[in-house]
Amino acid sequence: MMSGLRKLYLASPLRMLTHLLLLFLVVAWTVPTLGLFISSFRTADSIDSTGWWTSLAESSQNKRIRLAEANEQQNIGGQFLIEGVLFEDEKIKIVSFGESFKTFTDTSAGDSLTLKNGTELIISEDGHYQWTSDEVFMHKRGKRIFVNVLIPPTFSLDNYHYVLFSEGLGKAFLNTLTVTIPATIIPILFAAFASYAFSWMQFPGRKILFVIVVALFVVPLQLSLIPLLSLYSSIGAYLDFSAKSYPGVWLAHTGFGLPLAIYILRNYMIGIPREIIQSARVEGASHFQIFVKLILPLSLPALAAFAIFQFLWVWNDLLVAMVFLGTSSDQIVMTTKLRDLMGTYGGDYEILTASAFVSIVVPLTVFLGLQKYFVKGLVSGSIKE
Amino acid sequence: MSSIKLNNLYKDYGQTNVIKGVDVEINSGEFVVIVGPSGCGKSTLLRMIAGLEKITSGTIEIDDKVVNDIDPAKRNVAMVFQSYALYPHLSIYENIAFGLKIAKVDKEIITQKVLSVANTLELVDQLNKLPKQLSGGQRQRVAIARALVREPKVFLFDEPLSNLDAGLRVNTRIELAKLHQSISATMIYVTHDQVEALTLAEKIVVLNEGEIEQFGTPMELYFNPKNKFIAGFIGSPKMNFIKASILNVNKNDCKVMVLDKVVDQSFPISNVKTNEDVTLGIRPENLKSVTLEQSLCSGGVELIESLGEYDLIYIRIPQHELLCMKVEIKNEIKMKDVIHLGVDSENVHIFDESSMSKKWP
């Protein structure tokens, strides 16, 4: 169908511009996530010293390091010598070195440098150094020098290991799952029944009730927080139960998610040909049988779409979790945890990037795997076909 | 097999009256076609019989029992929908078996019945397929099979052939007629196509704007239409209408004037007054080319449609729609010829100009 248009279009000089412009936009939209992803595998040092975009190349870093202490000196024919290796890692290459932050680029690796106290220092490219003096070395702590080094790119899962097991993100991950699974399935169930009634049953007030439901799905949930929290506290106090609990969050997400669920499902169900349902009625099926045997199987795409939608929304939610769940380790969810980490470790991106990636990996997988249904759901919710 | 009685049936949607007092009596085993222009309420009427539409007032009786408040499920009727309404996620077998399963019929009996029906309708090879894998004609047969398998008292068809192409439509029509003969169940069939109505029906209900114009056998409707609407609706190409006024009335006949021309012909009708306006209805096959003296009116040929078996000649006369004359193919009529149109008196239907009701025959 597009082919005629396509052919015309291919001949147009705009074609190149289209590719370039789209490429630019796509890169702009992708690079932020890419930066996070790459950084999460880098060491704290390398994140701090160089931009992640340089991480695939050897990175040039400036380091302070101490030479060995005086007790390692050898006396070789009246000359005193301290020998050693600057870095354990053999892959690190020394480019230049110097005594201070201002002069460390002046002497290249392999050359010899006369230090201020008259001693001589030679550092070869592989990090071996020879430090010679005419007098006995007397210093207690090793001398501090500055080196400029080339470090080959290294990536590791260390950050992930740390955040998952030492920072408690692993527990938060489980908590998030605990919140998300019931909070996704319960609203689907209730919404499916209600949507069927709204689409295919006759009852007084059908229109006005549906209008109210649709009106409610734009109501900011901020409006609900204070009264619900009071309600939860009083019920909690009455039942001797904490006001912040998983059932409370499940029900809250269910309540907040229902209007959209009903809207999406009803829009879909009403598109099922009326004759199919009437045919089943003439064949003797009751409303319940029609619902179970026809509507549910036929609405699977919409059910899937809403499931994905609700899953992403609950998984990514911060506000409801902050209000209705505690921050102790057995209740804190990943979004809250991540926000806490942002407060605690403002600039420690090795922790933040890895944590953020842990928190987005599940929704991202769900999303990429089931994108088709998600798009369908979004579209059917927004455009009446 | 059951009889159906509709008594003074009304249906309103808010302010709009869709069905306005319909009375019909359908005998057991009859094939009745409800026909009418689109929007006349024929589908609504059928759906009221099925129980899918609420009744505003009046009653529907099946086997002398009022069923107004009975759920469609319990009326023991089967319906074939225009779109076939097959369950898209179920196999053909499951589609046919659906109603029986709902009714909790024994599994073996279901299999037996489905197979037997599938056999009749040549669907045995399709039983494991999904509806979308079938052609239009096959789907239509599944829809019929689904109705058939339940052995209902009444079959309802809602324009079942309108989604088929022309060739298939004729075939299925013949199949349906055969089917009715073999099971002789009561069938009610809605269509807007009067050819379907004439060929299938034992009796036809012509519905117009929610009211019955005429209820009778196809031949009654064709040869003895009650009014101008029926006359124009039944028959293809449709009846020609020519305005005329009565000149002088005798004891048993009268003369008329068409387009200011006195027609030299007597019409056997006397329940008219001088100067009264009437409409003459003449079917295309009854119009013929005559001499000027014998003619009703004259006009130029504007279009000739050759249909092989016969030709349709369209003639323009002033102040009228094109008149259509059906003639044998061996004729010498050419475009722009002037034709003098005549008719035998006994082949003329005469309608009252104001009430449209028939005055003769």
Add this chain to the structure above:
Amino acid sequence: MLVQLVQSILVVVLAVTVSVVYFIAGNWILDRWSAKSNTPKAEKIRPWIFLFPALFLISLYLLYPAFETLRLSFFNNSGREFVGMQNYLWLFQDEQMRTTLRNNFLWLIIVPLLSTFFGLIIATLSDRVWWGAFAKTLVFMPMAISFVGASVIWKFIYDLRSTDADQIGLLNAIVVALGGEPMAWITIPFWNNFFLMVVLIWIQTGFAMVILSAALRGLSNEVIEASRMDGANEFQIFYKIMVPQILPTIIVVWTTITVIVLKVFDIVVAMTNGQWDTGVLANLMFDWMFRAADFGRGSVIALMILLGVIPIMYLNIKRLKQEDEI
């Protein structure tokens, strides 16, 4: 640890079972009853069995709280003492409130505008290249990322290091490469609002793109070809033929994003926590409610957010009514 997960799965099973039993039992009782009395009354009750759980939860979680919030807005911080319009007066006099309202206003204009704009551009462009589907997936991807996760991503981009070290934040690195001075972007009052908005635009563009792309594909190809035959060029076809036809969809996208903007909370709380004059209503409400524990003022701010969505609510209902009449 896994115990917890097993519990939540059990809850799902339990919830599903209970609801299924509820529906089956409800229908069964009705069937019995209608078989006995043989009246259509049972059919009048049945819809309510289908509707009850959903309507109950919606009433409890959305409808009742809305009215309760309205009531609380006339009460003092503890919600016990009636104070009349005092909270409302405070709302219009508070200095911080003015900044917040200004910020919210900026968010409401800029985020929907730019998200829809970029969404439309990308949708149009990607329908014309062979790798369009891939491009769309990449642009759509941020939709799956939480606002907090996105905040980490963008905070990293805005990061500032001392002038003598390498900049590890992408934005400052670019600025330095172009010869500029690196800056602490999210602390510059007024302009920092825009750097926060970028995060939401980045997320919502994918949404706008997907919906608009579907609408564009629904357009009749023949109409576009006809306009081409009439001599329209690519740009004219775009803004004279295509855009007017998808205008209703553009409005839907716009209003949907507007609703999201009004509720935006996570981004501000994670990026700046409302410091440096970046507060928006949702954050202010949260602060008054949980930091200051002032239910009255919290409620008033919540009602302000509601005020923002009322026009959209009205539009939605109007649209629904039109659809229903067709």
